[in-house]
Amino acid sequence: MTRLHVFDMDGTLMHGSAAAIEISRQLGLEREIAELERAFAARELTPARFAALAVELWRELTEEQVTAAFEGAPWMDGIRDVWAAIRARGERCAVISLSPGFFVERLLTWGADAAHGSLWPSVPFRDPVDPAGILDADAKVRIADELCAEYGLTRADCVAYGDSMSDARLFSVVPVSVAVNADHHVRDIAAYAYAGRDLREAYELVGTAG
Known part of the structure; x- marks a missing residue:
């Protein structure tokens, strides 16, 4: 699958x-x-x-x-391992974040198939932010849908991992979700919940589930 x-x-x-x-x-x-x-x-x-x-x-x-x-950011342990395992199974992994795209897109070098963030002006900043390029919770769903179309999948084939209010909308439309060190906005609606510093352990909750 x-x-x-x-x-x-x-x-x-x-x-x-x-x-x-x-x-x-x-x-x-x-x-x-x-x-x-x-x-x-x-x-x-x-x-x-x-x-x-x-x-x-x-x-x-x-x-x-x-x-x-x-x-220097406090990244979870095992991110590259998880993405390598996902891809080895013929599956896809993507990052969708409200944060600046120039930061999020650096994760492509770690093995993500896609990385989407908000469209900010180039560094050093000489232009203002275009509000139309800034993502919100609904945009996460839209981008996930676009990726599904690109990969020949549907929402039913998605697993979402998140921690806060901006992830709740996506959690509500996919069948499998993992709350990672999360607040109540997603922890209460997630299929699984994980607290810790190792993404491999969070992935293991659903990694081989059908």
Whole structure:
């Protein structure tokens, strides 16, 4: 059976952190991004507004700092192993995240078949954010549908992995889901739940299930 495994990034593949936090740490802006993260979690900011404010914060961001943020992030153990196992079974794996595409797409080198993030201006930022390019929870479903069409699959063939409110919509439309170090928004509706630092253990919950 061929399936598509869809992974969230922030809080799921990255343990207890997010791209915005790791990037801000490189710039010494931990306090400022923590306030934006709090407002976003409280639904006081839309994804597009969060992105617009983050771009203003990160005006001095360089490619070298993005690389340092990516390489220094607290990634879950075993990500490459899980994706290699998925592909060895003839299945597909993809990352869909609301975070900047220039960060998310780096995961392609780790073995993901596809990696989709929000469309941000190029680093260093000289242009404002285009709200139309910023993903939201509904966009995760749309992109998963597009990937299914590309791979000759349907939603019934999908497994979703996520941790928070932005994953709930996708969890609600696929038959198998894994809440990874998750909050109640997805933990309460997931088929499986995992807490820990090793993605291999989360994958084992569904890795060979039909």
